[in-house]
Amino acid sequence: MERAREIRAIGYAGWRRTLGAGIISLAYFFPVFYIIMTAFKTRPDALAMPIKFFFTPTFQNFYSVFLRADIQGGGTTNSGFGLYFFNSLFIGGTSVFLALIIGTSAAYGFSRFPLRGNETYLFIILTTRMLPPIIAIIPIFVLFRIFGLSGSYTGIIALYTAFNLPFSIWMAKSFFDDLDRDIEDAARMDGSSEWSVFRKICLPQVYGGLAATFVFAVILTWNEFLFALMLTGTETRTVPVAIARTIGGQVGVDWGLMSAIETLFIIPVVIVTFLLQNQLLRGVTFGTIRK
């Protein structure tokens, strides 16, 4: 009875609670809003006190992200941010994609063809996720040096793939574990090989969950700073590292420029999240709503 009432109450919380939730969300969103606002401000507007909420917007900061005005003469110099954005997208996208492919295959194996000591293997995989990454940085740095991977795409993509793997395996395994085995048996009886059972029957059922895993992993990789700082070079630098490098210098922090970079940095994540929001919701609630 109690439960039924609670379920009915979803979506009918009343204006009081809705308003309360709205105010809290606003408070959380305010810093992001402030960054986006600053991105459209001129330098004097950005530094003005009290905070200016009404101002004439300018796109100058966005131009400056990619083309910086020379200190002497009227020309401009490429700031390299085009490359950095490409790097972030390329490295993040490739590594997450790889992690998902490898992780899904591994998870299916762990779920359907358990090894002797299956749980132990899974636990070991999870422990790599429990360590604070900074512990591993020196060995990884040395390894990268030895194998000449420092500053290369291969190196950083391999590293991010490895970092995303435990998460992908555990998520995907939980999705596969939740599937109805009878459906797979039915496919076997209908003449499917083990491979078609996986490809045609199991995989389509976990797409939603995999999409959620994809988003989580993308956000994590997109934001990664520590390893990117240590292991990328000028050609492979990602945006978080580049942002850090814009702080400082002779002229102080250019807040407008910084906000513009950050605004651009947020956009891909927002797009991915919005595109996949239905799958995301289904992914995180996977297994809780059945039959």
Next chain:
Amino acid sequence: MFDIRLDKVTKQFGNGLVAVDKADLNVGRGEVMCLLGPSGCGKTTMLRMIAGLEWATSGDITIAGKRVNDLPARERNVAMAFQFYALYPSLSVEDNLAYPLHAENLSKAEIAARIARVSEALDLKSILKRRPHQLGEGEKQRVAVGRSIVRDPTCFLFDEPLSRLDIQLRQTMRTQIKEILSRLDKPTVIVTHDQIEALTMADRIAVMQQGKIEQVASPHELFSKPTNLFVAGFIGTPQMNLLEATLTEVGQPNSGGVVAAHFALLGENISATVNGGVAKLASGSKVTLGIRPRSFEFVDPGSTDALHAGVDIVEPMGAEILVHLIEKGADMRCVVQNNVMLAAGDRVAVRCKAGQLHVFDEAGNLVG
């Protein structure tokens, strides 16, 4: 002669549990065999072994004359409808029906023709484009049946086909499945725990208990000649009354194969004409008498040679009344027409109708 043949098939799981114990079973072409038994009796495991989803630990499974023990499910060409339908959630009804046909390398036109035939037979035309989650229980069931008959398999297996349907749907589906099966002329094995389902759909029923097949017989024979106490108690609702008694006197069987016998039952002396086999028992033997609730007839309370008992509870069941009689701690269920007026506390005298008394020996097996 038999299309499915199980010869001493045993299934022992890794944890030592013997789910099926030396089961022998033959199912002929066009025959519907029901595996009936309480939960955990091994009936589903047996079905899954025929399907190829479980390996038999020992024994031989032969389908259409070919030993299939070592063949995986996909090579056995067996069609199965699952208890929870197991429809492919990401495929439309049409694609669900087409799925088994892909393995047969049929042309597009042939696939379309087969789907058209099945959707016609099962009235699926209007829902072909829908996804499984958009279907009602009855529709899912029809799709599941459709998917199993769309192919041309060697045999059909159904796992609790009607258990998820409500009573009305259950009756229509039962008739529909029966009709379809009769046209297919293939051996069919149906697993069920519902005896009404088994009695109505099956040509023969295999009653199972704890991994063993207790009796394989036609529904009629199962009901009229239960081979042991388990089958006697399991088949028939309300349950058969099983009363302990002592054989006090038995004559010589006559030419009709029956014999007059006397039993000491609940402190009274009862005479009855029973199966001639009873003559082989020594007088003084302990026996169990089985009497179906509908086999009682009420006699004048003053009669001798009848069982006297008190009415305990009266339960109306519509056309009939279920009367619980109690005497010396023994509870007897008795079904009478609804025009018989009885109230709790009444004293009545009952007798078993001629030829309807089942006698089981001390080991619990039918004497006969």
